[in-house]
Amino acid sequence: MSRTIDLTLKVWRQKGHGVKGRLDTYAARGISTDMSFLEMLDVVNEELTLADKEPIAFDSDCREGICGQCGCVVNGRAHGPEKGTTLCQLHMRHFSNGDTLVIEPFRARAFKVVKDLVIDRSAFDHIIQAGGYISANTGGAPDANAIPIPADTAELAMDAAACIGCGACVAACPNASAMLFVGAKVSHLGLLPQGKPEAARRALAMVRKMDELCFGNCSNERECEAECPKEISITNIARLNREFFKAGFFSAEK
Numbered sequence: 538m539s540r541t542i543d544l545t546l547k548v549w550r551q552k553g554h555g556v557k558g559r560l561d562t563y564a565a566r567g568i569s570t571d572m573s574f575l576e577m578l579d580v581v582n583e584e585l586t587l588a589d590k591e592p593i594a595f596d597s598d599c600r601e602g603i604c605g606q607c608g609c610v611v612n613g614r615a616h617g618p619e620k621g622t623t624l625c626q627l628h629m630r631h632f633s634n635g636d637t638l639v640i641e642p643f644r645a646r647a648f649k650v651v652k653d654l655v656i657d658r659s660a661f662d663h664i665i666q667a668g669g670y671i672s673a674n675t676g677g678a679p680d681a682n683a684i685p686i687p688a689d690t691a692e693l694a695m696d697a698a699a700c701i702g703c704g705a706c707v708a709a710c711p712n713a714s715a716m717l718f719v720g721a722k723v724s725h726l727g728l729l730p731q732g733k734p735e736a737a738r739r740a741l742a743m744v745r746k747m748d749e750l751c752f753g754n755c756s757n758e759r760e761c762e763a764e765c766p767k768e769i770s771i772t773n774i775a776r777l778n779r780e781f782f783k784a785g786f787f788s789a790e791k
């Protein structure tokens with residue numbers, strides 16, 4: 538049954554990268570428990586706008602858990618307290634009347650704060666540009682099922698392909714590592730026959746770019762796996778490590 542709750546929000550406000558930020562306090566009153574977290578922020582922003590105050594900047598696009606644009610840290614948890622849920626799919630029924638919520642951007646050296654809760658995730662784009670693709674020759678589409686793929690392999694590849702590039706894994710990791718993200722990409726491409734010819738070059742190039750962009754390394758904390766809204770398994774990091782070492786020792790790729 539729908540009900541309303543009142544909350545106190547402590548929201549990170551920061552005008553831009555390199556500018557000192559601070560937590561500001563706002564009251565969120567009469568919030569329907571049927572609302573999503575982002576809709577709750579919309580309500581607060583409407584009140585701020587009507588009061589001639591600067592609305593809270595936050596990112597979103599699909600609001601269906603598929604684009605990876607939303608995301609901030611709520612009471613210390615990336616995407617909030619619900620497992621396997623993006624911030625846009627998090628409903629206010631998971632909070633109680635009178636709760637205080639501390640809302641901060643995803644923090645990592647490679648993710649600069651653009652404004653308030655908005656971060657620059659273009660470092661992920663640079664990692665994808667380095668190798669997160671397959672090269673396909675032009676020509677007619679191949680016949681369906683021309684390349685048989687075992688069902689178990691297809692399932693593993695599809696599970697890894699569920700990564701939406703939100704960056705929660707980086708924000709949750711004490712080393713700000715992007716290994717879960719890169720592991721997911723290397724797995725979903727490298728497990729399939731179409732991705733195998735470039736597997737060695739891909740693993741080397743993506744890891745090199747990740748290091749260059751100041752992401753940390755994995756030290757098996759598993760915070761990334763716990764906070765990932767798509768529940769990407771840490772076994773993808775093990776696969777990335779195997780691909781990386783195999784490429785370094787046994788391939789001609791540099």
Ligand code: SF4
Nearest residue numbers: 700701703704706765
């Ligand atoms: S691995 Fe999970 S947390 Fe990391 S970018 Fe992909 S979906 Fe987001």
Ligand code: FES
Nearest residue numbers: 598600605607625
């Ligand atoms: S807005 Fe697209 S995943 Fe949340």
